[in-house]
Amino acid sequence: MRMAEIKRLAFLGGLLAISLLVVVLNLCGFLANAYAGFARSQFRFADTRPAVRQAALLIQKLDFRNAEAVQLLAEDDLYAGRRGQALDEYEQALKLAPADAFLWRDYALARISSGLIDTDLEKAVAQAQELAPKSRPLQISLALAGLKIYALSSPG
Numbered sequence: 001m002r003m004a005e006i007k008r009l010a011f012l013g014g015l016l017a018i019s020l021l022v023v024v025l026n027l028c029g030f031l032a033n034a035y036a037g038f039a040r041s042q043f044r045f046a047d048t049r050p051a052v053r054q055a056a057l058l059i060q061k062l063d064f065r066n067a068e069a070v071q072l073l074a075e076d077d078l079y080a081g082r083r084g085q086a087l088d089e090y091e092q093a094l095k096l097a098p099a100d101a102f103l104w105r106d107y108a109l110a111r112i113s114s115g116l117i118d119t120d121l122e123k124a125v126a127q128a129q130e131l132a133p134k135s136r137p138l139q140i141s142l143a144l145a146g147l148k149i150y151a152l153s154s155p156g
Helices: 003-042 046-062 067-079 083-096 101-113 119-131 136-153
Strands: none
Touching: 046 067, 067 083, 067 101, 083 101, 101 119, 101 136, 119 136
């Protein structure tokens, strides 16, 4: 074999390896999205929350930068009363997906349900509103949260 043929075979082998890597990564992403869909559909039932947590942990193994998996864990912890852990997970999810307006909204609602009315809450609400100013569901949920804060703060 000549040197040119060896280089050509090495180049083709490298292309094949890169192609296989891309296929594996896409498959992992596809499976992560499938598990996320399953977890979201099961989250509303209290009996299936352990399955949701397991699905979120599996998603993290498939795609360690998946913000939705971290958000699922945060929601599970919030419902279980582990508020500090839930807020930490929301902050971790926000680092992975800082442009997700609904994630900012959910973080703001978690802070409200934890009784934390502070500058971090103001920042979360401002970020959510800035990222999706025309989203009616987002704006309505934030308005209702504001009414709850007002009711908690007003005397009698």
